[in-house]
Amino acid sequence: MTSKGTGVSIIGVGMTQFGECWDKGLRELMAEAGVKAIIDAGVDGPDIDAVYGGNMSGGRLSGQEHIGALISDQSGLTPIPATRVEAACASGGLALRQAILSIMAGEHDIVIAGGVEKMNDVGMSQVTTTLGGAADTDWEAAFGATFPALYAMMAKRHMHEYGTTEEQMAAVAVKNHENGAKNPYAQYPFEITIEKVMKSSPIATPLKLFDCSPVTDGAAAVILARDDVAKKYSDSPIKILSSAQASDALALHDRASLTELRAAKFAAKKAYDRAGVTSKDIDLAEVHDCFTIAEILAIEDLGFFPKGQGGPASAEGKTKRTGEIPINTSGGLKACGHPVGATGIKQAVEISWQLRGEAGGRQLENPEIGLSHNVGGSGATCVVHIYSK
Amino acid sequence: MTSKGTGVSIIGVGMTQFGECWDKGLRELMAEAGVKAIIDAGVDGPDIDAVYGGNMSGGRLSGQEHIGALISDQSGLTPIPATRVEAACASGGLALRQAILSIMAGEHDIVIAGGVEKMNDVGMSQVTTTLGGAADTDWEAAFGATFPALYAMMAKRHMHEYGTTEEQMAAVAVKNHENGAKNPYAQYPFEITIEKVMKSSPIATPLKLFDCSPVTDGAAAVILARDDVAKKYSDSPIKILSSAQASDALALHDRASLTELRAAKFAAKKAYDRAGVTSKDIDLAEVHDCFTIAEILAIEDLGFFPKGQGGPASAEGKTKRTGEIPINTSGGLKACGHPVGATGIKQAVEISWQLRGEAGGRQLENPEIGLSHNVGGSGATCVVHIYSK
Numbered sequence A, B: 001m002t003s004k005g006t007g008v009s010i011i012g013v014g015m016t017q018f019g020e021c022w023d024k025g026l027r028e029l030m031a032e033a034g035v036k037a038i039i040d041a042g043v044d045g046p047d048i049d050a051v052y053g054g055n056m057s058g059g060r061l062s063g064q065e066h067i068g069a070l071i072s073d074q075s076g077l078t079p080i081p082a083t084r085v086e087a088a089c090a091s092g093g094l095a096l097r098q099a100i101l102s103i104m105a106g107e108h109d110i111v112i113a114g115g116v117e118k119m120n121d122v123g124m125s126q127v128t129t130t131l132g133g134a135a136d137t138d139w140e141a142a143f144g145a146t147f148p149a150l151y152a153m154m155a156k157r158h159m160h161e162y163g164t165t166e167e168q169m170a171a172v173a174v175k176n177h178e179n180g181a182k183n184p185y186a187q188y189p190f191e192i193t194i195e196k197v198m199k200s201s202p203i204a205t206p207l208k209l210f211d212c213s214p215v216t217d218g219a220a221a222v223i224l225a226r227d228d229v230a231k232k233y234s235d236s237p238i239k240i241l242s243s244a245q246a247s248d249a250l251a252l253h254d255r256a257s258l259t260e261l262r263a264a265k266f267a268a269k270k271a272y273d274r275a276g277v278t279s280k281d282i283d284l285a286e287v288h289d290c291f292t293i294a295e296i297l298a299i300e301d302l303g304f305f306p307k308g309q310g311g312p313a314s315a316e317g318k319t320k321r322t323g324e325i326p327i328n329t330s331g332g333l334k335a336c337g338h339p340v341g342a343t344g345i346k347q348a349v350e351i352s353w354q355l356r357g358e359a360g361g362r363q364l365e366n367p368e369i370g371l372s373h374n375v376g377g378s379g380a381t382c383v384v385h386i387y388s389k
Helices: A026-041 A058-062 A067-074 A091-104 A124-132 A147-162 A166-180 A194-198 A227-233 A262-275 A292-301 A310-315 A332-336 A340-356 B026-041 B058-062 B067-074 B091-104 B124-132 B147-162 B166-180 B194-198 B227-233 B262-275 B292-301 B310-315 B332-336 B340-356
Strands: A008-015 A050-054 A082-086 A110-117 A202-204 A218-226 A238-247 A284-286 A369-376 A381-388 B008-015 B050-054 B082-086 B110-117 B202-204 B218-226 B238-247 B284-286 B369-376 B381-388
Touching: A008 A026, A008 A091, A008 A227, A008 A340, A026 A067, A026 A110, A026 A218, A050 A067, A050 A091, A050 A340, A058 A124, A058 B058, A067 A082, A067 A110, A067 B238, A082 A091, A082 B091, A091 A110, A091 A218, A091 A238, A091 A340, A091 A369, A091 A381, A091 B082, A091 B091, A110 A340, A124 A147, A147 A202, A147 A292, A166 A194, A166 A292, A166 A310, A166 A332, A218 A227, A218 A340, A238 A262, A238 A340, A238 B067, A262 A292, A262 A369, A262 A381, A284 A340, A292 A310, A292 A369, A340 A369, A340 A381, B008 B026, B008 B091, B008 B227, B008 B340, B026 B067, B026 B110, B026 B218, B050 B067, B050 B091, B050 B340, B058 B124, B067 B082, B067 B110, B082 B091, B091 B110, B091 B218, B091 B238, B091 B340, B091 B369, B091 B381, B110 B340, B124 B147, B147 B202, B147 B292, B166 B194, B166 B292, B166 B310, B166 B332, B218 B227, B218 B340, B238 B262, B238 B340, B262 B292, B262 B369, B262 B381, B284 B340, B292 B310, B292 B332, B292 B369, B340 B369, B340 B381
Parallel strands: A050 A082, A050 A110, A284 A369, B050 B082, B050 B110, B284 B369
Antiparallel strands: A008 A218, A008 A238, A082 B082, A110 A218, A238 A381, A369 A381, B008 B218, B008 B238, B110 B218, B238 B381, B369 B381
């Protein structure tokens, strides 16, 4: 990649309602988001050269693997190449990245990158067990560590080292619901209070119910094109300035720190360097707030706030739409919902809407550069993308 | 891709013993194959820029998703990008392809592409149910169609249309066991007879036990490098001339024909065109013989034999090591084994060994161009690669 960017732009976006979609399965959700993105882009099906789909748990939650072919089949896009990528909760972001790389390789001109997860057709215990497979099954899940328990340990350590408080974490949830209340696609489009978060049921101390993102069905899709092709379809393509990805140990006990995600810091540094920008240039970011503590880690790892200052910054409103750096205008995973494989793509959809000025009641004032930060598991994968008008 | 090839070469290969590996899990298998490939290439770990891993069923068979990070973690390769791709039984071939594209994109110089499956830690009924997720769960598996049943329908139709016989299908298994007997990595390194196949237990008529590939644990890995980088590490890099992928309907009833795989024909045509060769130029091929009928379809779809002649050609010995076009010198999925996500990579390993003259007792006489053909599900994905010395 050069400092001019990836040479790839987003020319169309679409997403389904996020929530409990009892009347739709994996294929209906994915096709709905894909068709919306195709219509938004104004491309014809035969113009699309390939499909990349992010999905974590089709196998365990719906009995369906081979998700790439499922998408091309259901969407009438065969015989084009269709590839599923999986990196737990970062599956969507990685699908976006592989799609970008396939265009950079000269292999494709126009690619659809989608993400989908169908989580509500099974019982909650099965969902919890399945999500445990995003962390280290042999060394964490097998000993009873659920996903909230892992993030609870990170939260405890952050509180110990930096004095972060439960109220500061609660402020993340309150802010994200404030944004989600203005997002018609959000699973929970209503506001909440600090008191409501603090009094919600304990899940894994110090995390309470309203510190946790929900179990969600949903899908999202973007249409990508090489820059010169993009101009034929759109007067307002969103340029992807950079794409960067990094990995880390699956298990928390193998990491040097519990209070930062090394993969996020690596990916962010590379993404900034390649885009030729710094954290100060970012006008808005969609970050991976699977738990409130995760957003605090994210805004520190991305360099928006000094280490240890993510909690106070959140409590002081610096991440609101009116603050220094608006975070999760979509409502984030917390209020918009977290259909695991779709989340990374939904982030790109929200950034695109904001940069195009189409974000409705939650529209920021003329943002120019956006960033998305998508985390897999408890931080073993992170992928960062930077976008501009 | 230009007619000069992809610009990417294989500089190292490795695989584990295929079989029932009771003392090794997903991570141990993958790391063993990866380390063998790294040693074979003579690269240092820090020289590797990214990991691509093919795996179908880590989630359902081992409770572990997030397989990319698992590989980079276990192999000490963090923080490099690590990505899992899944397309059922074509997961390995797609991992190879995505790794190639990432180098073509200018994103990476040296990449490890691996595949792994751990299938024997659960009961056979769970394996059968899980493999059903490679086909259409809602419209095939839900109505009781197992994977052998789908291929049995294809076999029946091929018998009806072209007069293919059960003995001709048996000849495929006999030939693959003949090759597998000379492969020290094979799960079943012994010869069998037509009579033994014909008298084996019925699985889904007309397919019998010895028409079916087995349930296998195993892993395989290749190290890929951009051509100019490859020269620094190897005097005998294997050039990847082309990579092509296609998709088709997941369910058999949505396809125009039961006696050919449209995705295979599309991918093969593109792979031949890009490599600037025809089927006549291929000196050996590893094809996807998950069932004996699948090899017959493959050698027809790839253009080695006219439609309907795959059965007689197999019975007449034209696909033996001494025949017109040696097919599955490794022993194929049938005798070498079929650890689902590893198979596509194992095919590249075998082709590399043959082109390097390192295939031991099954070595062909100075082959120059090889082809691999990796199928997902009952044909909804196919990926074809062409290699040369």
